[in-house]
Amino acid sequence: GQQLNQSPQSMFIQEGEDVSMNCTSSSIFNTWLWYKQDPGEGPVLLIALYKAGELTSNGRLTAQFGITRKDSFLNISASIPSDVGIYFCAGQGGAHNDMRFGAGTRLTVKP
Amino acid sequence: NAGVTQTPKFQVLKTGQSMTLQCAQDMNHEYMSWYRQDPGMGLRLIHYSVGAGITDQGEVPNGYNVSRSTTEDFPLRLLSAAPSQTSVYFCASSRTGLSNQPQHFGDGTRLSIL
Numbered sequence: 001g002q003q004l005n006q007s008p009q010s011m012f013i014q015e016g017e018d019v020s021m022n023c024t025s026s027s028i029f030n031t032w033l034w035y036k037q038d039p040g041e042g043p044v045l046l047i048a049l050y051k052a053g054e055l056t057s058n059g060r061l062t063a064q065f066g067i068t069r070k071d072s073f074l075n076i077s078a079s080i081p082s083d084v085g086i087y088f089c090a091g092q093g094g095a096h097n098d099m100r101f102g103a104g105t106r107l108t109v110k111p
Numbered sequence: 112n113a114g115v116t117q118t119p120k121f122q123v124l125k126t127g128q129s130m131t132l133q134c135a136q137d138m139n140h141e142y143m144s145w146y147r148q149d150p151g152m153g154l155r156l157i158h159y160s161v162g163a164g165i166t167d168q169g170e171v172p173n174g175y176n177v178s179r180s181t182t183e184d185f186p187l188r189l190l191s192a193a194p195s196q197t198s199v200y201f202c203a204s205s206r207t208g209l210s211n212q213p214q215h216f217g218d219g220t221r222l223s224i225l
Contacts, residue, residue: 004153006153031213033213035216040218040219041218041219042115042201042203042216042217042218042219043154043201043216044216045213045214045215048213088153088154090154098144098156098159098169098170099144099154099156099214100156100170101146101153101154101155102153103151103152103153104153
């Protein structure tokens with residue numbers, strides 16, 4: 001099946017720093033999505049990208065859909081303590097248009 | 112707004128027991144799906160449905176059954192639980208299965224098989 005490689009696995013940063021994480025795949029996706037998961041809750045959609053090359057922002061978050069359709073990155077600017085959580089990339093496409101997820105990036109923000 | 116509701120939130124089973132995990136959505140979404148989340152592996156698709164009466168297998172379907180008799184409900188059945196099925200299960204829905212319709216997740220069911 002399609003595999004997504006998400007990196008880094010974890011990040012420890014100081015409040016106010018910028019964060020960058022990315023996902024790569026050996027397969028092409030029609031849609032790239034970024035989710036955040038807090039403990040004990042389900043993933044919550046942050047940003048959805050629908051076109052190759054698309055750059056989309058949501059507040060302090062910016063994500064891009066790679067030109068090759070095989071990668072995406074997420075940037076968080078000026079991190080704050082509530083940014084703590086696990087961030088997942090997901091690609092949607094294939095024969096059944098199902099979603100495949102990366103293994104997640106665990107973000108810790110130190111005040 | 113209820114969104115996607117999963118019950119129960121926690122469950123402990125013995126090996127060989129059967130159980131149904133419930134999922135309901137009140138958004139009139141056609142597409143519903145079940146994922147399992149294991150440490151270090153992200154979420155993996157178990158089964159999905161593009162509408163009432165239609166289901167299909169995902170990436171890891173073995174050991175699980177689903178049915179979709181109504182638009183609102185998409186239960187996941189474990190016929191004979193195994194320790195390997197210990198996981199957190201998430202149900203998700205979207206308006207359609209098209210790639211421009213992001214999925215929305217429930218809060219999960221934490222299942223332990225002893």
